[in-house]
Amino acid sequence: MNCNIEITPGLYYVGANDYRTQKFEALWTLPHGVSYNSYLMVDEKVALIDTIEAKYTETFLTNIRNILGSRGIDYLIINHMEPDHSASIAAVRRAYPDVQIVGNPKTIDMINGFYGICHNMLVVKEGDTLHLGEKDLTFYPIPMVHWPETMATYCPQEKILFSGDAFGCFGALVGGVIDEDICCDIYWDEMYRYYASIVGKYGVPVQNALKKLAPLPIDIICTTHGPVWKKYTKKVIDIYDRLSRHESEKGVVIVYGSMYGNTARMAEEIAQAIGSQGIDKVVLYDISTVDKSVVLRDIFRYNSLIIGSATYNTGLFPDIEALLSALRNREVKSKVYGCFGSFSWAGRAVKELTAFGNDMHWTMPGAPVEMRQGFSDAIIGQCRELAKSIAAELKKC
Ligand SMILES: Cc1cc2nc3c(=O)[nH]c(=O)nc-3n(C[C@H](O)[C@H](O)[C@H](O)COP(=O)(O)O)c2cc1C
Ligand SMILES: [Fe+2]
Ligand SMILES: [Fe+2]
Missing domain, CATH: 3.40.50.360 (Flavodoxin domain)
Structure with missing residues (x-):
């Protein structure tokens, strides 16, 4: 996707669609493609939340530049280190040398291990908050959904949860990024398939994450794969809740x-x-x-x-x-x-x-x-x- 989409004032989608990869993780087919989502929050400070797959780094940087022009990025927040989201970290650092990389201790360790980056890092723990200006971002580790370092980032002013892979699904984004702007028919099957393939082993950690996040009022979920959930937020949480409890339909x-x-x-x-x-x-x-x-x-x-x-x-x-x-x-x-x-x-x-x-x-x-x-x-x-x-x-x- 070569477009930038404003989700709420000052929050932009800067991810990309992938129709070329035949098998996600070299295992799971992608008949409808997949999206790698990243979000740019522009306030007094600028925060980029997650990066994207290496094949699409140039598209990603272009998307960011189209919004920021010559402005810099203050923070790069890393919710998840699987390479479909972390592979462009080094490129972001090269393009924006002053960017401070934000993650929990496990993330910071992985960034060094994967990419040899260890300077200008901000280590955060549960409940820490970053003030961007009008908006804040608060961090909630949700370990093993589906890697040990996984974290969710929450904006209380907008009631937006940046959830990493949680609540994600296969299927590229066609004609828009927010669920209410696009036809969502394909995503329900693709959410079950994504959950069963990628997250299915981690039912207990998903339940723990849901319990931890339950007190937060959530209007919008910005996941790393699939639509931004606004109209179907409740439905999506419900699907993940049922699947992680192994609750199933008669059939x-x-x-x-x-x-x-x-x-x-x-x-x-x-x-x-x-x-x-x-x-x-x-x-x-x-x-x-x-x-x-x-x-x-x-x-x-x-x-x-x-x-x-x-x-x-x-x-x-x-x-x-x-x-x-x-x-x-x-x-x-x-x-x-x-x-x-x-x-x-x-x-x-x-x-x-x-x-x-x-x-x-x-x-x-x-x-x-x-x-x-x-x-x-x-x-x-x-x-x-x-x-x-x-x-x-x-x-x-
Ligand atoms: C490559 C191959 C290996 C087989 N190994 C065994 C075996 O170890 N023990 C056995 O009782 N039958 C073995 N069979 C026979 C099949 O299990 C049996 O014919 C079965 O009914 C075939 O079912 P199918 O028509 O659904 O393939 C083997 C058959 C093939 C083709
Ligand atoms: Fe992942
Ligand atoms: Fe992912």
């Missing part, structure tokens, strides 16, 4: 790995049977073709998960194994769970999927279905029984 995700289609057939049978039990939210994914972040998104969204796998080299289908690892890593909670799978000479997949459900302490209302070699009426019956048990459990929720 079933069926995901399977299948080399030759036998396990896929079981998945179809189970999906049909669940639908016929009156559960209308059923999504079915072949793990080998689907975007993994979409599967994670829906696992965070829905309260039931059924995983299937063919036995592959005495273990799970490799992509299913990777999915289990991602779910274990995120400590995904309270699923109504079922599993199924197949083998030809020595079954392994269903044993591992069953053990996984137990390890995760999920509710397993139905018997796992294990197929040897080919499909049969008996297997169809067992798939239907599993579906019935899952549906019955969901009806209790």
Whole structure:
């Protein structure tokens, strides 16, 4: 984006859209792009809040210069050190040699480690306030959302929270930056996907952050990815609250790995049977073709998960194994769970999927279905029984 947008008097958006990166963190697809947001607060003093990804440093500096002209920047506030936000710190320092860099002790240490910058730093702690003139900025560390140094910055006069990655989402900003000025349809799915992919492991720290920030009246959230939240502030806080408590909607995700289609057939049978039990939210994914972040998104969204796998080299289908690892890593909670799978000479997949459900302490209302070699009426019956048990459990929720 090559435009500057005034959010409130004296507060400007100076970030950029990225439509070129194919995978965020080299992992997560970006069908709608992503924005790296940075904000410039112009008062008696000038404060820049966060920087942006290295590919867009020149756009970023141009955006800043278009607003400031020959004026300098007094403070560069760093809420988060992940390189999608910190990569332009050195460039800002080169362009504005007198800028004082503001961060908590962990941030300051990382700035030295990443970029070798250690002079003219202002170390802040919880509740410290920087007076810019008419406006103040107060700092609230929110550790592990999703790095240890993460911090939120709050402007009490405008009731604006600069939240770092918290309340962020994938999706570039099209036609404006404030939610009320643009169509927000794409951002809700993209928020679930962003949360599940990036923040999903850190539910407890997100809850701690929400509790810490709860006393602050917040009208506007300026996050580092996605729209500036003004119209939907409450909705966005609510989504992050629910996701971080692992609260989900009624619905079933069926995901399977299948080399030759036998396990896929079981998945179809189970999906049909669940639908016929009156559960209308059923999504079915072949793990080998689907975007993994979409599967994670829906696992965070829905309260039931059924995983299937063919036995592959005495273990799970490799992509299913990777999915289990991602779910274990995120400590995904309270699923109504079922599993199924197949083998030809020595079954392994269903044993591992069953053990996984137990390890995760999920509710397993139905018997796992294990197929040897080919499909049969008996297997169809067992798939239907599993579906019935899952549906019955969901009806209790
Ligand atoms: C590469 C490969 C490795 C396999 N490894 C095993 C194995 O270790 N143990 C086993 O019982 N079956 C093994 N099988 C057989 C499959 O698990 C079995 O045929 C299964 O029903 C295939 O399901 P699908 O049609 O969904 O791919 C293997 C099959 C392939 C193609
Ligand atoms: Fe981040
Ligand atoms: Fe980020």
